[in-house]
Amino acid sequence: MKMSKRKTLGISLYILFVLVPIYWLLNMSFKTNEEILSSLTLWPQHFTLANYEVIFSDPSWYSGYINSMLYVSMNVVITLLVALPAAYAFSRYRFVGDKHLFFWLLTNRMAPPAVFLLPFFQLYSSVGLFDTHIAVALAHCLFNVPLAVWILEGFMSGVPREIDETAYIDGYSFPRFFVRIFLPMIRSGIGVTAFFTFMFSWVELLLARTLTSVEAKPIAAIMTRTVGAAGIDWGVLSAAGALTIIPGLLVIWFVRNHVAKGFALGRV
Amino acid sequence: MNKTENNKAWFLVLPVFVLVAFSAVIPLMTVVNYSVQDIFDQNNAYFVGAEWFREVLRDPRLHDSLLRQFIYSFAVLAIEIPLGIGVALMMPTKGRMASLCLILLAIPLLIPWNVVGTIWQIFGRGDIGLFGAALNGLGIDYNYASNPADAWATVLLIDVWHWTSLVALLCYSGLRAIPEAFYQAAEIDRASKWAVFRYIQLPRLKSVLVIGVLLRFMDSFMIYTEPFVLTGGGPGNSTTFLSQTLTKMAVGQFDLGPAAAFSLVYFLIVLLVSWLFFTTITHMDKAK
Numbered sequence: 259m260k261m262s263k264r265k266t267l268g269i270s271l272y273i274l275f276v277l278v279p280i281y282w283l284l285n286m287s288f289k290t291n292e293e294i295l296s297s298l299t300l301w302p303q304h305f306t307l308a309n310y311e312v313i314f315s316d317p318s319w320y321s322g323y324i325n326s327m328l329y330v331s332m333n334v335v336i337t338l339l340v341a342l343p344a345a346y347a348f349s350r351y352r353f354v355g356d357k358h359l360f361f362w363l364l365t366n367r368m369a370p371p372a373v374f375l376l377p378f379f380q381l382y383s384s385v386g387l388f389d390t391h392i393a394v395a396l397a398h399c400l401f402n403v404p405l406a407v408w409i410l411e412g413f414m415s416g417v418p419r420e421i422d423e424t425a426y427i428d429g430y431s432f433p434r435f436f437v438r439i440f441l442p443m444i445r446s447g448i449g450v451t452a453f454f455t456f457m458f459s460w461v462e463l464l465l466a467r468t469l470t471s472v473e474a475k476p477i478a479a480i481m482t483r484t485v486g487a488a489g490i491d492w493g494v495l496s497a498a499g500a501l502t503i504i505p506g507l508l509v510i511w512f513v514r515n516h517v518a519k520g521f522a523l524g525r526v
Numbered sequence: 527m528n529k530t531e532n533n534k535a536w537f538l539v540l541p542v543f544v545l546v547a548f549s550a551v552i553p554l555m556t557v558v559n560y561s562v563q564d565i566f567d568q569n570n571a572y573f574v575g576a577e578w579f580r581e582v583l584r585d586p587r588l589h590d591s592l593l594r595q596f597i598y599s600f601a602v603l604a605i606e607i608p609l610g611i612g613v614a615l616m617m618p619t620k621g622r623m624a625s626l627c628l629i630l631l632a633i634p635l636l637i638p639w640n641v642v643g644t645i646w647q648i649f650g651r652g653d654i655g656l657f658g659a660a661l662n663g664l665g666i667d668y669n670y671a672s673n674p675a676d677a678w679a680t681v682l683l684i685d686v687w688h689w690t691s692l693v694a695l696l697c698y699s700g701l702r703a704i705p706e707a708f709y710q711a712a713e714i715d716r717a718s719k720w721a722v723f724r725y726i727q728l729p730r731l732k733s734v735l736v737i738g739v740l741l742r743f744m745d746s747f748m749i750y751t752e753p754f755v756l757t758g759g760g761p762g763n764s765t766t767f768l769s770q771t772l773t774k775m776a777v778g779q780f781d782l783g784p785a786a787a788f789s790l791v792y793f794l795i796v797l798l799v800s801w802l803f804f805t806t807i808t809h810m811d812k813a814k
Contacts, residue, residue, distance in 0.1 A: 267624040273630050279649045279687065280633065284647060288807040298659050340545050351535035357541065366550045367798045370748040370770040373789040376776055377553030401528050402547045403542055461638045463751050477580025478638040492648065499641040507629075514625050 266491070280503070285495035286513060294492045309497035319498070322477030325391065326460065327505065329474065332395035334452055334460045337402045341451070350422070360407075367404040371464045374400065379468055391474045393464050398459045403460065406451045413447030414440075444493035446516035453513045477502060560786035563769060569585055578787035588788065591771040592795075593696045595747060598678075602746040603739060609686070610738065611731065615723075628698070631691040645756025646684045650756075670757065674764030681765050684752050689745070693738045700734035701727060710739025735806055740800060747796055748800065750796050770790055 286294055287309050288302040313319040315348040323460050347353070378397055386395040392520055421443070425435040441448070465501070564574045582588055610752040613631070618624045634642070650670050652658040659670040703728065712722050750769035757765050772792060776785035 262601065265616040266618075269618070269627060272613050273627065275632060276634055276687065276691065277622070278656065279645050280637075282649050283645050286654075296655070298654065300656075335715075336545075340541040344542040347535035347538035350529060352529045352531040352535045355533040355541075356535075359543070362559055363542070363546060365797055366546055368744050368800055369550065370769055370772075370789075370792055370796065372748065372750055372772045372776075373771065373793055374553045375551075376782070376785075377556035378549075379737065380556065381553055396545075396549055399545055401687065403546055406759065408544065457636055460636065463534070463638060463640045478640050481640065481644070492654070495656055496648065499637075499644050502638050502641050504634065510629050510632045510636060522555060 264387070272451055283496050286492060287500045289493060291493045309493040310501075312494050313501065319480065322475060322480040323501065325470075325474050326476040326478070329391040329394040329398070329466070329476070330456060330459045330505075332391060333398045333402060334455045337387055337399055337406045338448065338452065339436050340399075341403055341406035341410055342448075343436075345407045346440070348407065348411045349414035350419070355522045358459055359506060363404040363407055365404075367401050367408075369400065369424075371401070375464065375468050378465065382469055389471045389473045390470065393469045394474060394476070395459075397465045397469055400465075402455045402458055409445070409454065410447055411453045412429065413444045413450075417443055428436070441518060449513040449516040451517075453509055456509050458507070537808055556785045557789050560782045561790055563705045564783055574783070578783040579791070582784050582791060586790070591766055591768050594764075594766070595768045598682065598749070599743055599746045601682055602689075603742055605682075605686050606690045606742055607694050607735065607739060610690050611697050611735075613690065613694040614697035614701055616726070617694070619702075627741055628695065631694055634688050634691055637688075639751035641753050642684060642688055643752045644712075646680065646752075647756050648685075650680055672780075674761050677761055677765050681693060681749075681753050684756070685746060685749070688752075689742060693735075693742065695730055696734040696738045700731045704730050736804075740803065743803070744796060744800060747799075 285301060288305050288307070289299075290304055290306050290308065293299065293302070293304055348356060374397075382388045382393045382397070387396075417440070421439070422435070425439050430439065463476070463478045466476045470476065470479070477498065481495060561578055562573060562576075563579075578640045617627050623656040637645070646657075650668075652662045652669060658668055658670075667673075668676050670677045687709060708726050709722070712726060717725070748769055749767055750773070753765040753767065753770065772785060772788055775781050
């Protein structure tokens, strides 16, 4: 049992290392700017919600959260819709150019977003999509679709082929089989994929910032404007940062039991 | 895997193909187009062939940031992979504690990258941040804004804080997939802890580790936001990695031609390293 105590200590230390910076952010978000800048205090001496009030009362602040949520949800939906059939094809069939296509898809995951900044800007401006949520959602498909196909293909290969064949013999058409039987079987795979697509779209800033100006501006980009004439408004900045963690927490809460199983079924 | 030959499967792949073609091929073609032309305005563009590529490949800025980038990505992998495996091994195996650990570990992954930068920007400051103040209190002269080595180390520490969880989660799910019988057999053989790790756990972790190494390599090689928020690439050029150099060139100076050539070289490097890694792994598999 000595071993398991050492393990508990080790994991607790690591989690402490993960949480302390986040605690510091929360701590700052409940302080006034005077307190932040005057002295170092481990917890707020003058507890205040003023920083959060600023964000919830100013549309130019809270609209950022709505914008981010909108394009992230669109991206997750689009990604799953196109990736599911494709992953099925890759896991079940051999067809002309399948290996090359799969590798080509993966190469898009390897393309640095910085490379695509300018062409994206021009492309979406020319088709009139600049500063819309769908533009960001489509741009994020660049790295999310390949990842989704990759993860889902692993899950689907874990489902025995006999299931497909039995269903066809029972007279199921392909779409009905796919939606009624196959998708429920890979629920946890879809959950894990949705988690990863949500995550990578939610945290991305470079493309989202470049493709938007006012209407669809993400919260992450709005945060950069707290740098005012009087210096940085650390309190509001911390509060805004703390709020960006919440949607992620909700998502991880929903998929927590699937993530553990998650990649176990997957393969490269 | 016994797959059936069926070219109709293309219809299932078509939506992905069209979408990715729209969001990747068209922009990439634009980049290629820029990289071989000298563009003055809409109507004045001249074909310059490989001129920009020659210029970029000789550019000392590219060499410097490429070297920094490789050292950085290597350091990231060297720390995060072993640490991630270690964390996964230490995690509780089942029950509420396991779920709790998973959730807590996943938090850094879900924070927008610039917020990650902001957190550490505050946390590392000597006057208002716990980390900076603690280091200064211990008598270490730490200031990420003026000391290049400190800045570099801080960016690395951020990455470890931010991404080790991903490796840990991947390894954790890999470990859970090992059947209990393997451990029982090891116990009968009186295998040491190390032997269990080396001959049972590690081989079983291989496939998730390949995913982990590839994702971490690609993403650390494209790092932009964290150093941008934390230090803006400075002090000096100590935290200017490839993406920073590129964005400065493309957006700051608007040197489209060289920037496009740089982009392609950059892309090819990521592709080449990933491909080399991937092929080596698959060959090692076949050799066994």
